[in-house]
Amino acid sequence: MENFIEQIDKRRTFAIISHPDAGKTTLTEKLLLYGGAIQQAGIVKGKKGARAAVSDWMEIEKQRGISVTSSVLQFRYNGYCVNILDTPGHQDFSEDTYRTLMAADSAVMVIDAAKGVENQTKKLFKVCTMRGIPIFTFINKMDRDAQNPFDLLEEIEQVLGIETYPMNWPIGSGKEFKGVYDRNKKEILAFQHSGKVGQQQAEKIEAQLGDPGLDELLTKSLHDTLSEDIELLDGAAYEFNLDKVRHGMLTPVFFGSALTNFGVEPFLADFLRLSPPPLPRDSSAGPIDPRREDFSAFVFKIQANMNKAHRDRIAFIRICSGKFERGMDVFHVQGGKKVKLAQGTQLMASEREIVEEAYAGDIIGVFDPGIFSIGDTLTTAKTPFAFAGIPTFAPEHFSRVSQVDTMKRKQFVKGMEQIAQEGAIQIFKELGGGMEEVIVGVVGVLQFEVLEYRLKNEYNVDIRMQNLPYSFIRWIENEDCDPKALNLTSDTRRVEDFKGRKLLLFTNAWSITWAEEHNKELRLSEVGR
Numbered sequence: 001m002e003n004f005i006e007q008i009d010k011r012r013t014f015a016i017i018s019h020p021d022a023g024k025t026t027l028t029e030k031l032l033l034y035g036g037a038i039q040q041a042g043i044v045k046g047k048k049g050a051r052a053a054v055s056d057w058m059e060i061e062k063q064r065g066i067s068v069t070s071s072v073l074q075f076r077y078n079g080y081c082v083n084i085l086d087t088p089g090h091q092d093f094s095e096d097t098y099r100t101l102m103a104a105d106s107a108v109m110v111i112d113a114a115k116g117v118e119n120q121t122k123k124l125f126k127v128c129t130m131r132g133i134p135i136f137t138f139i140n141k142m143d144r145d146a147q148n149p150f151d152l153l154e155e156i157e158q159v160l161g162i163e164t165y166p167m168n169w170p171i172g173s174g175k176e177f178k179g180v181y182d183r184n185k186k187e188i189l190a191f192q193h194s195g196k197v198g199q200q201q202a203e204k205i206e207a208q209l210g211d212p213g214l215d216e217l218l219t220k221s222l223h224d225t226l227s228e229d230i231e232l233l234d235g236a237a238y239e240f241n242l243d244k245v246r247h248g249m250l251t252p253v254f255f256g257s258a259l260t261n262f263g264v265e266p267f268l269a270d271f272l273r274l275s276p277p278p279l280p281r282d283s284s285a286g287p288i289d290p291r292r293e294d295f296s297a298f299v300f301k302i303q304a305n306m307n308k309a310h311r312d313r314i315a316f317i318r319i320c321s322g323k324f325e326r327g328m329d330v331f332h333v334q335g336g337k338k339v340k341l342a343q344g345t346q347l348m349a350s351e352r353e354i355v356e357e358a359y360a361g362d363i364i365g366v367f368d369p370g371i372f373s374i375g376d377t378l379t380t381a382k383t384p385f386a387f388a389g390i391p392t393f394a395p396e397h398f399s400r401v402s403q404v405d406t407m408k409r410k411q412f413v414k415g416m417e418q419i420a421q422e423g424a425i426q427i428f429k430e431l432g433g434g435m436e437e438v439i440v441g442v443v444g445v446l447q448f449e450v451l452e453y454r455l456k457n458e459y460n461v462d463i464r465m466q467n468l469p470y471s472f473i474r475w476i477e478n479e480d481c482d483p484k485a486l487n488l489t490s491d492t493r494r495v496e497d498f499k500g501r502k503l504l505l506f507t508n509a510w511s512i513t514w515a516e517e518h519n520k521e522l523r524l525s526e527v528g529r
């Protein structure tokens with residue numbers, strides 16, 4: 001039986017980020033394949049019609065063939081306990097993705113070798129750098145026509161502003177993609193298929209650079225190009241520096257093809273070796289050491305109404321210290337009450353399982369009777385503390401929402417509040433106003449449909465929605481600010497959120513500048529803290 005500290009130290013909890021279609025789902029699946037969590041690729045998440053084993057939650061998901069919610073997958077590999085936070089790739093759900101990143105200790109950035117750094121990658125990368133977590137890069141789809149690897153590295157450095165260090169180097173690309181050269185071991189890994197492409201683990205052949213037998217396998221021209229590339233690389237600027245990796249200043253880069261499994265296993269092995277175990281997290285009582293015995297965790301995601309008959313929710317929590325045991329009593333800091341964590345569930349590859357125990361670094365789902373909000377802290381510490389909040393990201397679309405049938409006011413209010421608690425939408429009201437009319441802000445417009453659908457199906461309330469012309473939101477950071485006294489353009493709206501924080505809604509960027517220029521003391525923030 002491993003002891004408590006060993007359990008924590010072998011945990012690796014990370015999220016995979018990418019632009020839609022770069023290959024996040026495929027890579028996740030292949031990691032599970034190599035982790036032995038699944039025997040055959042192709043069953044984890046099928047888009048449109050295929051078996052959706054991991055996240056089948058809402059009709060909308062099925063109708064649209066997209067994954068609305070993120071799930072957590074756990075597997076063991078080489079003595080490590082690996083937690084993958086799967087994030088929804090669809091750009092309409094980026095806020096959920098942002099929050100998921102708050103629960104990760106590192107991130108894997110998947111880049112399409114033909115397309116390079118894309119829009120969504122940039123946004124997600126920014127959130128990772130905000131947290132200073134290590135970022136590992138997997139350049140995918142090398143089995144297709146790809147950009148020159150040197151150009152790809154340069155693009156990552158220029159566009160994202162992070163140093164790169166190629167851990168391995170591709171041998172050819174497209175149909176000629178034969179494998180990778182491991183720079184650390186100075187070894188060539190050539191891959192071969194067995195059986196149907198990508199379903200089973202790829203076979204690998206290990207060889208040294210300059211090995212004459214290689215010409216047969218690689219062709220002489222590939223062999224020569226590789227030797228030249230390696231010489232160039234070894235003379236290149238950046239040295240490998242683990243400290244920089246750990247602070248998100250240098251990204252180790254791996255080349256491969258998730259579809260054919262080429263380069264997946266070397267990536268996994270190096271990633272686990274170089275990525276950090278759970279690290280201390282900031283709280284109101286200073287950094288909390290994951291190895292301390294008190295249990296502590298924070299809520300980063302709430303998944304609603306798994307069972308329509310009850311308003312049950314599952315709160316996903318990231319354990320930050322100590323050990324979870326089923327049925328334990330913890331203090332819910334924001335609610336000021338003790339609660340029993342009656343049900344702990346965890347998603348193992350394809351099924352939901354009841355967890356008896358879990359450790360710092362793990363993500364579990366616990367039963368939520370409707371009391372938790374995103375960012376809440378749970379702990380058994382004698383002197384309770386709160387983890388630093390999860391920032392609220394700026395919504396970009398706004399609508400005024402009211403109920404059609406005024407008799408259903410109670411359900412309307414409850415529904416709106418609960419859905420907002422889950423973080424799917426943000427709700428605002430007039431300064432000092434009530435819930436007759438609510439302004440809803442979302443990061444992606446699809447959330448409006450989700451809101452309408454859920455209010456109707458779960459709360460039996462029809463709503464009216466009217467688009468509002470705002471596209472920018474800023475939280476007022478000055479504590480003592482009276483928004484009514486501000487000098488603003490006439491199209492700027494003053495509102496407050498449900499925590500009583502004051503905000504401004506703008507129709508254009510110019511009005512923001514105007515507000516700042518005409519109110520010298522005013523401090524505005526894109527993030528609600």
Ligand code: GDP
Binds near residue numbers: 143
């Ligand atoms: P996601 O949207 O980032 O989760 O991307 P998916 O994993 O769903 O992949 C998008 C498409 O690219 C699918 O059709 C995959 O089969 C394909 N794909 C993923 N990885 C590779 C790869 O390494 N090579 C090739 N040729 N296709 C890939």
